[in-house]
Amino acid sequence: MIEQRLTTLRKKIRLNGKHVIDTLLSNHFANICVICGSTEDLTKEHVIPKWVFENNPKGYFSTEINGINQKYSKTTIPTCSECNSYILSALERYLEIIFRQIELDENYFDDADIEKIILWLEFIDYKFQVLNFRRKLKKPKDSKFIPFLADIPISIMQKMDASPHKIFSNLRNALKKLSIKSKANKVISLVIYITTNKSYHFFHKTNEFIFIELPKHQIAFFYFINQNFNSKKEASIAAKKLIKKVY
Ligand SMILES: [Zn+2]
Secondary structure, three states, X not given: OHHHHHHHHHHHHHHHHHHHHHHHHHOOOOOOOOOOOOOXXXXXXXXXOHHHHOOOOOOOOEEEEOOXXXXXXXXXXXXXXXXXXXXHHHHXXXXXXXXXXXXXXXXXXXXXXXXXXXXXXXXXXXXXXXXXXXXXXXXXXXXXXXXXXXXXXXXXXXXXXXXXXXXXXXXXXXXXXXXXXXXHHHHHHEEEEEOOOOOXXXXXXXXXXXXXXXXXXXXXXXXXXXXXXXXXXXXXXXXXXXXXXXX
16 A cells, blocks of 8 residues: 555655756745645645654754744644655555564565655655745845755854855756655665664764664664665765764
């Protein structure tokens, strides 16, 4: 069932991806499904799914954007009800069930499941890219105006990428990626941790990496979105370095 829905997702993106990105480029705030471009039955898709926060006593986390506090439970982007409820929710439900069954062993997942986890993480990155694109950057106090802020504020290791062209092509590629079935070449770029950490952590750098912890399921993922490695060990060392920088 899930496979069939993901096939529908890939078809939709292949057919409409160009239209979606062109529309967003001409109007950053276009009210369209950011996956298939539909303007009907629009719903609010959470950038970070709510169930991910379950072990966080507040039920959300927040960050400062332009000096304004932003709650992630309220951070959404538009998607049509088919993309949101029928396809993406199904993917999340599927993952939640396999996460629940995990037996404290990072080799627990089979290749097909790993590819779904990668798709899910790529999807979160795409949502953040859309979000950044739609976010109006106000002039921060006591600093220069930066026309294109590429990174999300949660990310602590920010690097300013000021080229609009780069941001457009990143957005295009991020959506395109979701339409690629095989993630086999990216499996090494996913580092899986079994964790006993009780609190929720997340950090992310658009188009580069994403770290997400699911304390309820005692698991965490570090995924390098575009970087490839020769071995799992190499990826794991690179991930460790970045995690150390943050903590
Ligand atoms: Zn849609």
